Amino acid sequence: MSTNFSTKKDIAASVVPPIKTGKVPWDVIAVEVLDGYRLHVRFADGVEGEVDMSERVRSPRAGVFAALADPDMFAQAHVELGAVTWPGELDLAPDAMHDEIEKNGVWKLR
Secondary structure (H helix, E strand, C coil): CCCCCCCCCCCHHHHCCCCCCCCCCCCEEEEEEECCCEEEEEECCCCEEEEECHHHHHCCCCHHHHHHHCHHHHCCCEEECCEEEECCCEECCHHHHHHHHHHHCEEECC
């Protein structure tokens, strides 16, 4: 009994271009987790500053961000596709973050 396997070249990469970040000013390119539910972020255009989530994660209105009240969970912040992201598909809007940090140096989520 003979078995033939036919393989085809994976052409998906040539059909769907890779997603590139850093193309718009508000793409986050770096995030550092700080004490007190704060982050330091840097954007593609060089703007950088602080995100203070201390009030939001402890608020009755925290919603999906209530999970970030766990310091171990909050510490898992990372950059994915130009946004600050956590496991469980939690992320922050990079354009709103950029605008507020550019104006005030800090974005306080209440």
